[in-house]
Amino acid sequence: MNQKPRFGLYALVTLSVVISFFPIVWLILTSFKNTAGIYAWPPQYWPDPFTLENYISIFTNSPELLRYILNSFIVGVGTTAITLLLGGLSAYALSRLGMRFAGVLMVGILAVSMFPPVSLLPSLFQNFLNFGLLNTYTGLILAHAGLFLPFTVWMLASYFATLPVEIEEAARMDGMGFLRIFLTIVLPLSWPGFVATGLIVFIFSWNEFPLALVLMTQNAMRTAPVGISLYPGEYAFPWETISTATVLAIIPVLVITAIFQKQIVGGLTAGAGK
Amino acid sequence: MASVTLNQIGKAYGAVTAVEQFDLEIADGEFLVLLGPSGCGKSTTLRMIAGLESITHGDLMIGGKRVNDIDPKDRGVAMVFQNYALYPHKSVFDNMAMALKLQKMPKAEIAERVNGVADMLGLTPYLERKPAALSGGQRQRVAIGRAIVRTPEVFLFDEPLSNLDAKLRVKMRMELQELHGRMGVTSIYVTHDQVEAMTLADRIVILNGGKVAQIGTPREVYDHPATEFVAGFIGSPAMNFMSGRRTGDHWQIIDSDLVLHATERLQSTDPALTLGVRPEHLEVFAPEDAPEGPWVFDAKVKLAELLGADALLNLSVMGQPMLARVGGTDFPLAGQSVRVRIDPARLHAFHPKTGLSIHSEAKQ
Amino acid sequence: MNRTMNLEQRTALTGIGFVTPTVIIIALILIYPIIQSVVLSFGQSSIDGSEPYHFVGLQHYAKLMGDSQFWNALGVTFTFTALSIPLELALGIGLALLMNESFKGKGLARLAILFPWALPTALNTLIWRWMYNSDYGLFNAVALQSGLADRPINFLGDTSLAMGSMVVVAVWKTSSFMALIILAGLQSIPKDLFEAGRMDGMTKWQEFRQITLPLLKGPILVALIIRSMDALRTFELPFNLTDGGPVNATESLSLYAYKVIFDFLDFNFGAAVVVVQFLVIFAMSLIYVIALRNKD
Incomplete structure (x- = not known):
């Protein structure tokens, strides 16, 4: 239909893609340079020599960087599991069980999700200290669950709204209780919603900084963003190690985003549309 | 099988009355149709009988027992929904067997019952399929079959034919008629289609704006409409x-x-x-x-x-x-x-x- | 189940059971700490309980009002928000319009644009800090080699440049998020509206002004709310990019609060800071809620 030359369009698209992507490309290139290459003048645009020594060095000399990634993974998975289960139950109750204060509760949940995380720090740090939750996975998972449950409830409630309620009613007529309906009917039928929400919550948890910084004070318990940010260098920031660790720490997010792009975008925009 | 008694049954949401209180006695084996335009309260009435909606006024008796506060599954009623409400992730067999499984019926007995009903409804070749792989008419049969296997005392139908195309609707209507003739189970049927009401019903309850306008046989409501609304609603043109x-x-x-x-x-x-x-x-x-x-x-x-x-x-x-x-x-x-x-x-x-x-x- | 309760009450009870764990966690992690911060901010105590809490009234707030570093942090936060949000919005609308066109490789393009948002801000910031580096950074290399600059530019160390450098990182990271929300809004506009517009003889620009923009009001407002809440509580961006420097030129309210609490271990004064920050954000969200109410 429209056969106009689309050069301008493609130029703009290319520009956007390049701007979005070049810092990540530059990071990856840096991770393949040797120390001399990183601090060379004029700078190397392409690694010369192209080397894997930074990656090998991380595995042999800086295992704590791998520990950070493992920590992030444990916290992310734990947070996702808890928020999906509890948030799913809540969203189901609030959207389907005709609770009298459901509307008020939903708005309240939305309101508290706007609290600035830093406002929580003095109190959370003190309480976690007193209850022995500092430097524990349980502690940070609990904190992240608190931060991301509001989002989960809203996302899943808006997903449930798209399911025909009659199937659940048929299940009641068949003799199921609400918990069984949730587990055997609602969960399997809304798995795309759970997948999208779960992925986003995992990314949120992986990326979260202030609480992870304050509630995990021991080096061995730090999550990837915090651990890498605080990684001690002898003189200045050891960029060869940092860039390599950063690449490793963002790979999970890159992979998840790439594979589940549709679900994540759909989930985010649906969540924001509410 | 059982009679159903609605004793001054009514539904209010706060100050808003959805169904004004009314009396109705449904005889054992009767086919009763609730008829009216959308929003008249017919579905709400059916859902109160099903137990999906709480009853705010009056007493509901099924088989002489008050069931207001009894769970849907324990009321001895089975329901056929407008959009079939089949479990999309379960096979036709599992859809029909669900209620029996939840009653912890022995597997062999479940299989016997489901197969029997499937045979009666011509569903035997489709038992292993998922609902998505069925046509609209077949899905409706599964929904009906799911209700039949439970051998309920009362069948509830919520506009079961309105999602079918015109030709299929006529065919299914006759099948329902035949089924009721064969099984003789008390049936309560909600529809906005006067042809369905006239052809299926022993008696029709016509509702308008949450109020019962008339209760009578098809002939009575046609020949002697009690209100101007009934007179205008029944008959076409x-x-x-x-x-x-x-x-x-x-x-x-x-x-x-x-x-x-x-x-x-x-x-x-x-x-x-x-x-x-x-x-x-x-x-x-x-x-x-x-x-x-x-x-x-x-x-x-x-x-x-x-x-x-x-x-x-x-x-x-x-x-x-x-x-x-x-x-x-x-x-x-x-x-x-x-x-x-x-x-x-x-x-x-x-x-x-x-x-x-x-x-x-x-x-x- | 208790037979004396009616159906509705039993359902409600189940619902309460389902909601309770979530409400408890949210109360413990989000609500109680705010209340505790308010209590802390009106008293003096020690973290480990060796010094019992005693009430000191508005003492910490009085100190806060006289603290020039607090006012600086407030100013930095507002400047950062006021600079980055309009840029993000403009770029977001542009990107959304671009992504709403059909072209080859759209999926890949959308993915590339999504990446900056999906990656941890803390690590994104490190990447940019490396590129801004005045000795070995990419930007200076390009600038010097191309002759655009004759000596290294101190992006992060120069008080007049640091804020701009920080805004660039924020805009780079979050324009894509704006774009996604606006794009979803764009795609929900019925196509026949544009066809009707074309029948009425609208130009592309008139189409944008008369149809697109008015119908995007809702999504734009939502995107603005989410983003300004984020910008007002920005923390790891200055933490990792400049640590608030040079001379506090990029010290956001969150970073200032963090430093008071964890560098000087002054929890009571720090609590006063976070309470004020909380009130600022609360006031902003109220303004937005009123704006949303009035949009229809």
Whole structure:
């Protein structure tokens, strides 16, 4: 239909893609340079020599960087599991069980999700200290669950709204209780919603900084963003190690985003549309 | 099997009344239809009986037992939903077996029952399929089969045919009729389709705006509509209505030259009445063939529409617009002058304010 | 189940059971700490309980009002928000319009644009800090080699440049998020509206002004709310990019609060800071809620 030359369009698209992507490309290139290459003048645009020594060095000399990634993974998975289960139950109750204060509760949940995380720090740090939750996975998972449950409830409630309620009613007529309906009917039928929400919550948890910084004070318990940010260098920031660790720490997010792009975008925009 | 008693049943959401309290006695084995336009409260009533909606007023008895606060599964009722409500992730067999599994029935017995019902409904070849792989009619059969396997005391149907196309609807309607004849289980059926109601029902409950307008057999609601609403809702095309003002022993039809003699049937102390006559109760003659009499009037054909077997004539009967239904073979065309006979025994009359029939009033 | 309760009450009870764990966690992690911060901010105590809490009234707030570093942090936060949000919005609308066109490789393009948002801000910031580096950074290399600059530019160390450098990182990271929300709004506009517009003889620009923009009001407002809440509480961006420097030129309210609490271990004064920050954000969200109410 429209056969106009689309050069301008493609130029703009290319520009956007390049701007979005070049810092990540530059990071990856840096991770393949040797120390001399990183601090060379004029700078190397392409690694010369192209080397894997930074990656090998991380595995042999800086295992704590791998520990950070493992920590992030444990916290992310734990947070996702808890928020999906509890948030799913809540969203189901609030959207389907005709609770009298459901509307008020939903708005309240939305309101508290706007609290600035830093406002929580003095109190959370003190309480976690007193209850022995500092430097524990349980502690940070609990904190992240608190931060991301509001989002989960809203996302899943808006997903449930798209399911025909009659199937659940048929299940009641068949003799199921609400918990069984949730587990055997609602969960399997809304798995795309759970997948999208779960992925986003995992990314949120992986990326979260202030609480992870304050509630995990021991080096061995730090999550990837915090651990890498605080990684001690002898003189200045050891960029060869940092860039390599950063690449490793963002790979999970890159992979998840790439594979589940549709679900994540759909989930985010649906969540924001509410 | 069981009778169902609604004793001053009503539903209110806070201050808003969804269904005004009413009494209804449904006999064992009866096929009862709840009929009305959308939002009239018919589905709410059915859902109260099912236990999906709480009852705010009155008592619901099934088989003589009060079930207001009993879970849906323990009421001995099974329901067929409008959009089938099949579990999309389970096979046809599992869909039909679910309630029995939850009752912890032995596997062999479940299989025997499900297979028996599947056989009866012609679903045997599809038992392993998922609902998505079925046609609309097959899905509806599964939904019905799921209700049958439970051998409930009462069947509840919530507009079960309205998602089917017209042809299939007629076929399924007859199957339902046959099924009810065979099983004889008390059935409560919600629909907005008067044809379904007339053909299936032993008795019809017509609801309007959350209020029961009339309860009666199909013949009663057609021949003796209790209110203007029922008169207009039952019958297609709808009844012709006209406003009459009393002048001596005649009813002068407003905005026309039509004057109707106030027969014994049309006696009322009201100064004004709403009069009604069904299109099929008007007889249309060519002027030269017309009989003489006080109930024969001059009319003009404004528009003639052939439906097939029948034709619809848009008439102006001495200035009063009326629709007549006549045979489809030899009917007058637009522009022609005709004579119209109104059968006085078929004239209905309603109080303009209350909408109540003056005849039913006289009977009471 | 208790047979004396009616159906509705039993359902409600189940619902309460389902909601309770979530409400408890949210109360413990989000609500109680705010209340505790308010209590802390009106008293003096020690973290480990060795010094019992005693009430000191508005003492910490009085100190806060006289603290120039607090006012600086407030100013930095507002400047950062006021600079980055309009840029993000403009770029977001542009990107959304671009992504709403059909072209080859759209999926890949959308993915590339999504990446900056999906990655941890803390690590994104490190990447940019490396590129901004005045000795070995990419930007200076390009600038010097191309002759655009004759000596290294101190992007992060120069008080007049640091804020701009920080805004660039924020805009780079979050324009894509704006774009996604606006794009979803764009795609929900019925196509026949544009066809009707074309029949009425609208130009592309008139189409945008008369149809697109008015119908995007809702999504744009939502995107603005989410983003300004984020910008007002920005923490790891200055933490990792400049640590608030040079001379506090990029010290956001969150970073200032963090430093008071964890560098100086002054929890009571720090609590006063976070309470004020909380009130600022609360006030902003109220303004937005009113704006949303009035949009229809």
